[in-house]
Structure formats: C-alpha cells, structure tokens
Amino acid sequence: MMDGFPDVMRAEWTKFRSVPVYLGTLLGAAGLMVLFAVLISSGSPGTYDQAPYVDRFRFTHRPLTGDGSIVARVAGQRADHPWAMAGVMIKESATAGAPYAVLAVTRGHGIRLQARFTTDIAGSDHKAPHWLKLTRAGTVITGYTSTDGSVWRPVGTVTMTGLPSTVEMGLFATSPGAERAVPMRPVLMRTRPGTAVFDNVSVTAPGPPWRTDDIGGAGSPEPPPPLGIEPTAVTVTTPAGDIIGQADDGSRVIAAVAGSIAGLLPLLALGSAFVTAEYEHGLIRTTFAARPGRVQVLAAKAVVLAATVFTTTLVAGLAAFLITQPLLRLQGFRPPTYPDPSLADPTVLRVLVGTAAFLTLGAVLALGVGAILRHTAAAVTTTIVLAMAPVLVTPMAGGPWPQRLGPLAGLSIQQIKETDDAFLLPWAGRTWTGFTLLCAYAAFAFAGGCVLMRRRDP
Amino acid sequence: MRRALRAEWTKWRTVPSTALAPWLAVALTLAASAVVAATAEPGTTVCPTAETCDTVRLTLSGVQLGQVPVVVAAALTVTGEYGTGLIGPTLTAVPRRLRVLTTKAVTVTAVALAAGLLSVAGCLIIARALLPGSGLPVPPADATTWRAALATVLYLALITLVSLGIGALLRNIAAAVTTVLGLLFLLPILARLLPNGHLLEKYAPTTAGLALQTTKNLEAQLISPSTGLTVLTAYAAAATTLGALRFHTHDP
Known part of the structure; x- marks a missing residue:
C-alpha cells in the first residue's frame, strides 16, 4: 500500500514482457486460434451438398x-x-x-x-x-x-x-x-x-x-x-x-471463434505460471519485500495478464474473422443463404469481443488457482482438468448440464442462432448466463488467491 | 545402473508431488468409474441396450481421469530437475545421460503399471458392486475382459512414457503439462470440429489407446484395438526418442 498501484503494475508488466516463454505462449495461443479457424473454414456445409x-x-x-x-x-x-x-x-x-x-x-x-x-x-x-x-x-x-x-x-x-x-x-x-x-x-x-x-x-x-x-x-x-x-x-x-431447409445458422461467424478453445489451454497455463513461477524460483520473496501489499501484487498481475490476453485474443479473433470470410464463401457458405456478416453487426461484435473476454476470464481464473496452489504442475493440471472435464463428459452424460456448469459455460457468449445446446455451446437462448457463471468462477478463484496470499507466508 | 535406479526411486518417493501421484491416480480412477457405473443406464449413447452395452469399457473409463496425476508426475520427474537445478548434481553423479533418462523411464513405467493394476482391479470390483443396480450385466470373467483390463494397464504405462518424453523435450513443466493434457483431452474435441476430423480423432492418443478397452461393437469403433496399440506405441516411441535426443545433445 506504500507504493502506488501503477508502480506495482509496471513491475509486473516488466516481468511479463521480459520472460520469452510468456510472450511465446501468448502468441502461440493467438496462432492456434487463427490456425483452427482456417482449418474449420476449409469444410463445406456437407449436409446440403446434394440439395438445399x-x-x-x-x-x-x-x-x-x-x-x-x-x-x-x-x-x-x-x-x-x-x-x-x-x-x-x-x-x-x-x-x-x-x-x-x-x-x-x-x-x-x-x-x-x-x-x-x-x-x-x-x-x-x-x-x-x-x-x-x-x-x-x-x-x-x-x-x-x-x-x-x-x-x-x-x-x-x-x-x-x-x-x-x-x-x-x-x-x-x-x-x-x-x-x-x-x-x-x-x-x-x-x-x-x-x-x-x-x-x-x-x-x-x-x-x-x-x-x-x-x-x-x-x-x-x-x-x-x-x-x-x-x-x-x-x-x-x-x-x-x-x-x-438450408438456412443461415451463423456459420460465417462461428467459424472464426470455434477454434478459440485451442487457444484456451496455453492461456490457462500462462495464467497459472505467471504466479506459480515466482514461488518456484523464490522471486516471490523479492516481490513481496519490494511491495508488501500482497493483494496489490496479485491484482497487478491480474490486470497485466487480462490486458495482454484480451488485446492479443481480440486481434487474433478479428484476424480469424477476416481471413475465414473468403474461405467460407469458397466452400459454399455464401449469399443469399449465408449473408456476408459485417463487423458493425452487434452480434458479430459480441461474439468476437465476448470470445476475447472468455479467454481473458479463463486466464484470470488460472491465475487465481495458481495463487491458491503455488505449484506450477498442480495449478496447470487442476485448471485444465476443471475446464475440460465437464465438456468431455457432456456427450456421454445424455444431458446438457455438465458443460453448463463448468467454467466453459462462458462459451455461451458465442451463441448466434442456436435454439438448443450444442457441443461447446451451452445455455442456448441465454447468452449471458454461462458467461456470468465464468465471471463468478474467475472472481471466486481470484478472491481465494487474495485471501490465501495475504494469510500465508510465501 | 542399479544405483542410478535406486537414486531415481528415492527421488520419486521423497518428492511429495510424485509420491502422491499413483495414489491420487488410483483414487481418481475408482471415483470416476464408480460415478459412471452408478449413473449408467440402458438407452444412452454409451449404452444403447443392456445386451449391447460394453460394460467392461464403461467400468474402465475412469482411467481417463485417473491417468492425469501419473502423466503429470512423469513430466515432473524430468522438468522438475530443470526447475530446481537438481539436474546438475544428477548428471554429475550419473554422467551417462541416456542412462539417467532410462532409469527415469523405468521408474515411471513401474509406477504406472502398479497404479494401473490397482486401479483396474478396483474398477472390476466396482463393476460387480454397482452395475446390477444400474440394470446392467456384470462383465463376464472371460478372456476379453482380462484383455481389456490388462490393455488399460498397458495404456497407462505407454501414455506415461509419452509424457516423460515430452517433459524431456520441453524442459518446462507448464509447457509439458499443457502439451500432454492438450494431446489427451483437447485433440479429440478439436478433431470433432474440423472437416474430416474423424481422421485426426482416430489417431488421437486417447482414442487410439483406449480402443484397447473395447469388448463389444468393435466394428462401430473409429479404430481397431490392434491399430490403436500400434499408434499409441508409436506416440511413446516418438516422444521418448525426441526427448532422449534433446536430453543427450543439449546442456541442461
């Protein structure tokens, strides 16, 4: 509390940008998002190959x-x-x-x-x-x-x-x-x-x-x-x-973000490692000696992480959207059945910005888990299993609930015209419900991290 | 070699995160299998009717969760030494690097086999106790069941080697864990989103490796058990070879 919050943030930003693995992970996640968007856009609307x-x-x-x-x-x-x-x-x-x-x-x-x-x-x-x-x-x-x-x-x-x-x-x-x-x-x-x-x-x-x-x-x-x-x-x-009948199902927009889950895993690891690495290298003692306000340190980490992840994934999402449009037209997703989507469309904006927010919240959730567990392997494993397990059991469970209640419920922000839950697209018709749930998970993990960091010795 | 092995074993059992891993693996496998066996019912995707239900595979499915602690611990045995700098003393004591990696491989494989045997035995007991309550027949104690059970143990050992190899290759625990868990859990999901993704899904390590658990409806599977075993062995061989190359040629 003795130093201004901007100073703490600057220190965290310096740590973030000077570790090559962090920057590499961030760019790798963005690259995976674009790569999968391109791969996904290389398929045709197969069901309607014969007739519309x-x-x-x-x-x-x-x-x-x-x-x-x-x-x-x-x-x-x-x-x-x-x-x-x-x-x-x-x-x-x-x-x-x-x-x-x-x-x-x-x-x-x-x-x-x-x-x-x-x-x-x-x-x-x-x-x-x-x-x-x-x-x-x-x-x-x-x-x-x-x-x-x-x-x-x-x-x-x-x-x-x-x-x-x-x-x-x-x-x-x-x-x-x-x-x-x-x-x-x-x-x-x-x-x-x-x-x-x-x-x-x-x-x-x-x-x-x-x-x-x-x-x-x-x-x-x-x-x-x-x-x-x-x-x-x-x-x-x-x-x-x-x-x-064949109709616009939102494919022209979904293709750009459907691969966002590929970018999620590296970002979860990044979020966890951003705090656990300091514990493993002992740097945390130096950090706390310089800035005794522990909650301030974690908050600064969260802000730096959120800002970088949000910016990077938003740019990646926009790039994926722009690159996939000609590919999708080539594959048969074209007007009049599939109208050209516009970036000025509030739905398109909500999906692209929402996807960046989804990935950012995931990284913050991972940061909170990292602060709670203080062990890289444990934190990364726990976060990934917590995120993926509900999605993996959903098709077998015969009901939509596992993926509706897990952290990946936040994918509901990617909905366009769905009338029913689909794989990786929970809470049909309730765009903000799943997203709010993910916000709650991230807030809960972050608060837990703050409380424990303040209570425990490094 | 024996001393090097003993050294590795001592490291494994005295570091809490690796020492706990096999027990956690058994507990998670049994818990997940118990939930699956208790909630399974005829008329679902995994279990269309009581007769056609692959109860053996159903009972052993908990290993998909149970494998996590073992593969993470396997990656940790290599990357952990880079993180703490222990790799220096290790290589001073045993200068032959391939020998170090071999002893690590032997240790993690032995642990995986032990954890696998315990898990599988527990799963079969759970099946006996819980499946009748779900209206499903208990798996018969025949050769097919034994094959599926032993194959599950083998799967665990091979996937552990994949993880060890990736750990030696990447030398960073966060990167190694993300890569391994991504390979195990994300690849089959992403494959389902891609055009012609079944080709990729087929050769994902979990799909290929766990084809060995199949005892019924073999023709409905993406990949046959024998091909699946070949694919998984190829993954293990490729990962350990690449890991060994990096370990051998690069300074810590």
Missing part, C-alpha cells in the same frame, strides 16, 4: 382429391432431439423435396406449423398427447390444435400456390441428427429412432388405401407395420430423418 434441404422421414399416407382434412391425436412421442416432430402432413407428392405443410408436436419446441422448408409458425407449448388437424381449402392449408378433440384453436395458415388437386395426406415422424448441427458445432443430443403413436385418426372422405413410404431414403431394418383398410391407430417410426 433435408427431406427424410417415414410417411404413412393416402391421396386426397380436392378439399378435405386429416385429424389425429398424437398419443405419444418417443424421440430425443428437441426438434423431433410427430404430426400430420399434406404433401404434393410422396417424393423428397415436394412442397408440403405439416402440423406437429415437437419434443422441445411446442406445436409447429411448417411449410416448404422456409415457413415455421409456433403454436402452443403443448407436447404429446395432443390433437392435430390440418385442412386444405384450395391452396390454403390451415392447422388447428385441440386438447380434447372438440374445441379447436387455429395455429395459422399457409398458402401453397400451384398445389395440384390430388395431394398426399398422412402421418409422419422425424428424428433429427447431424442435419440440425451447425457444421462447426457437433450436435449434443444422442439420436434414437423417432416414434409417433397416433390414435383417433380420421380423414374426410374414404378413398384409396393407406400406404407407408420412406421419403428420401429414411429406410429402417424393420418394415412398417401393416395397416388396416381404414386404420384409426397408427405407429410411425423414423430411424433418423428430418425436414429442414
């Missing part, structure tokens, strides 16, 4: 000529993905890519009325069991839902111009997998076959018999169960399949 949509599901259907409707109660749905659907469909023909309108219950996103790979209208938040009704009047398709089969509430209408007079009408189920993954963010959910159990199935007029087709090659080892002449209870199982 995925249209793969099992369809139990019959033709409908003229106006009419289909009613069914989804008695139960078994699937894992939040976007797995079970519902009723009107489709121009039983071929992949043909125009369609569906009304379905989903596992995690309520009732949805969707059409032609582009329209998505949200209904109520109900899950199965629920009643669904889809009617056709000319080119207008209307969806209704009901909890009891007598009182119907409209969900919305879609207009399908050019719809022929005879269409296919029926029941379907989906179980999304890789299609729902942003290319740079593997899907977190495990994929089981999606099964929908329907009862109280009725269609307006009797007509040709029902049949079951695997649209887009959604075939399964088990053949579909035989259907009666006019079945009222039907079970549809799709091994793996989805109905989704």
Whole structure:
C-alpha cells in the first residue's frame, strides 16, 4: 500500500514482457486460434451438398382429391432431439423435396406449423398427447390444435400456390441428427429412432388405401407395420430423418471463434505460471519485500495478464474473422443463404469481443488457482482438468448440464442462432448466463488467491 | 545402473508431488468409474441396450481421469530437475545421460503399471458392486475382459512414457503439462470440429489407446484395438526418442 498501484503494475508488466516463454505462449495461443479457424473454414456445409434441404422421414399416407382434412391425436412421442416432430402432413407428392405443410408436436419446441422448408409458425407449448388437424381449402392449408378433440384453436395458415388437386395426406415422424448441427458445432443430443403413436385418426372422405413410404431414403431394418383398410391407430417410426431447409445458422461467424478453445489451454497455463513461477524460483520473496501489499501484487498481475490476453485474443479473433470470410464463401457458405456478416453487426461484435473476454476470464481464473496452489504442475493440471472435464463428459452424460456448469459455460457468449445446446455451446437462448457463471468462477478463484496470499507466508 | 535406479526411486518417493501421484491416480480412477457405473443406464449413447452395452469399457473409463496425476508426475520427474537445478548434481553423479533418462523411464513405467493394476482391479470390483443396480450385466470373467483390463494397464504405462518424453523435450513443466493434457483431452474435441476430423480423432492418443478397452461393437469403433496399440506405441516411441535426443545433445 506504500507504493502506488501503477508502480506495482509496471513491475509486473516488466516481468511479463521480459520472460520469452510468456510472450511465446501468448502468441502461440493467438496462432492456434487463427490456425483452427482456417482449418474449420476449409469444410463445406456437407449436409446440403446434394440439395438445399433435408427431406427424410417415414410417411404413412393416402391421396386426397380436392378439399378435405386429416385429424389425429398424437398419443405419444418417443424421440430425443428437441426438434423431433410427430404430426400430420399434406404433401404434393410422396417424393423428397415436394412442397408440403405439416402440423406437429415437437419434443422441445411446442406445436409447429411448417411449410416448404422456409415457413415455421409456433403454436402452443403443448407436447404429446395432443390433437392435430390440418385442412386444405384450395391452396390454403390451415392447422388447428385441440386438447380434447372438440374445441379447436387455429395455429395459422399457409398458402401453397400451384398445389395440384390430388395431394398426399398422412402421418409422419422425424428424428433429427447431424442435419440440425451447425457444421462447426457437433450436435449434443444422442439420436434414437423417432416414434409417433397416433390414435383417433380420421380423414374426410374414404378413398384409396393407406400406404407407408420412406421419403428420401429414411429406410429402417424393420418394415412398417401393416395397416388396416381404414386404420384409426397408427405407429410411425423414423430411424433418423428430418425436414429442414438450408438456412443461415451463423456459420460465417462461428467459424472464426470455434477454434478459440485451442487457444484456451496455453492461456490457462500462462495464467497459472505467471504466479506459480515466482514461488518456484523464490522471486516471490523479492516481490513481496519490494511491495508488501500482497493483494496489490496479485491484482497487478491480474490486470497485466487480462490486458495482454484480451488485446492479443481480440486481434487474433478479428484476424480469424477476416481471413475465414473468403474461405467460407469458397466452400459454399455464401449469399443469399449465408449473408456476408459485417463487423458493425452487434452480434458479430459480441461474439468476437465476448470470445476475447472468455479467454481473458479463463486466464484470470488460472491465475487465481495458481495463487491458491503455488505449484506450477498442480495449478496447470487442476485448471485444465476443471475446464475440460465437464465438456468431455457432456456427450456421454445424455444431458446438457455438465458443460453448463463448468467454467466453459462462458462459451455461451458465442451463441448466434442456436435454439438448443450444442457441443461447446451451452445455455442456448441465454447468452449471458454461462458467461456470468465464468465471471463468478474467475472472481471466486481470484478472491481465494487474495485471501490465501495475504494469510500465508510465501 | 542399479544405483542410478535406486537414486531415481528415492527421488520419486521423497518428492511429495510424485509420491502422491499413483495414489491420487488410483483414487481418481475408482471415483470416476464408480460415478459412471452408478449413473449408467440402458438407452444412452454409451449404452444403447443392456445386451449391447460394453460394460467392461464403461467400468474402465475412469482411467481417463485417473491417468492425469501419473502423466503429470512423469513430466515432473524430468522438468522438475530443470526447475530446481537438481539436474546438475544428477548428471554429475550419473554422467551417462541416456542412462539417467532410462532409469527415469523405468521408474515411471513401474509406477504406472502398479497404479494401473490397482486401479483396474478396483474398477472390476466396482463393476460387480454397482452395475446390477444400474440394470446392467456384470462383465463376464472371460478372456476379453482380462484383455481389456490388462490393455488399460498397458495404456497407462505407454501414455506415461509419452509424457516423460515430452517433459524431456520441453524442459518446462507448464509447457509439458499443457502439451500432454492438450494431446489427451483437447485433440479429440478439436478433431470433432474440423472437416474430416474423424481422421485426426482416430489417431488421437486417447482414442487410439483406449480402443484397447473395447469388448463389444468393435466394428462401430473409429479404430481397431490392434491399430490403436500400434499408434499409441508409436506416440511413446516418438516422444521418448525426441526427448532422449534433446536430453543427450543439449546442456541442461
């Protein structure tokens, strides 16, 4: 407390810049970030190589000529993905890519009325069991839902111009997998076959018999169960399949920061070693002799570390963003589906600045752990295991919670359009929750370091 | 050679961080395996149904956490001497540098084998106690189970040598630990983000080495157990050779 804080900071800055390993680590971390951004940007949006949509599901259907409707109660749905659907469909023909309108219950996103790979209208938040009704009047398709089969509430209408007079009408189920993954963010959910159990199935007029087709090659080892002449209870199982159009999923921005985790490890080691090395070399005694304010010393270290890490990783992130844009365009991520992102876009800024802040908080957390443990190997190991272990067990745990609660929850700051947690992207829809949690971890470690440093002899 | 070995053993067991490592490894392995065995259930990614579940691999999976203290201690046996300057007296007492590194390798391998044997035995006992409660069958006491169990011990020994080699190569504990843990934990994750990353994931030391634990659904694995063993041995050979070269040709 006898010296001004700026003096302490200057001393720490001198230590930092005069140790070649520190500077090398900092630049190495930045280099890894850019390298992985470039590598990640060298892949194409593989799911959509053949067509700008995925249209793969099992369809139990019959033709409908003229106006009419289909009613069914989804008695139960078994699937894992939040976007797995079970519902009723009107489709121009039983071929992949043909125009369609569906009304379905989903596992995690309520009732949805969707059409032609582009329209998505949200209904109520109900899950199965629920009643669904889809009617056709000319080119207008209307969806209704009901909890009891007598009182119907409209969900919305879609207009399908050019719809022929005879269409296919029926029941379907989906179980999304890789299609729902942003290319740079593997899907977190495990994929089981999606099964929908329907009862109280009725269609307006009797007509040709029902049949079951695997649209887009959604075939399964088990053949579909035989259907009666006019079945009222039907079970549809799709091994793996989805109905989704190619859309901007934020890939143009994510690619620049998806590799930031590669830069994290060296920065964690840097944060820990910045304080533990002084203990191991005995320099800490000299430091404390010169500056008896121990908390001041640790605070100065934190400021120097945070400033250098933040600046370096922000520059690296910006460089990665600029370098990856032409690469991504070359790989097929281009307008109109993937609009060119702009640095003036608040989301892009939040992702780039947020990633630098995420890495900075990681380094400060490591510094705190270093001050607590005072042993390089122990501190570096503890920090890396604490950071990585929750992420590693998440895909096996069958739930999003481990990575939501670990220090890497801070990666939530990189969200762009995610509706569900993905691997290395926790807290979907709650951008700041995970980031706040990481702030709390860093603050807790730093405070712990301060308390122990003050209490113990070096 | 015997004296040099005894010297290394004395260093290992009298420095608290290395002396504690094998015990910590056993404790962490058993704790992690117990959690996995207690929380496992049929119908998850790792365990689709009770029949197809690879309960042996499941039970032994705790070694992924348990390996950490042993590999860090292995790196410490070399880098620690550079940090404290002990490397000077060590090389004065035993001037043949390769002999020094060999005795270190023998010591860490022996410790890893011992810790591995204890861990694996504990894991199998845990499996017997906890798996039935999770609705899963106890692994049979057949040749496949024994192979997976012994392979886990071998994995631990080889990965320890990888770490020793990296320690001798980098001579800085923070750098060595980061490199080794990055290789073990970060490489498979990064591989999943990259286009055609399965090629990289396949040859990551953990994926390749732990393929040896597989007893069921062999065709669904990224890499076959025998190829996995070859890959891991190659890692160990490459790391120790590079480490030995640097140790031999550069002054402390």
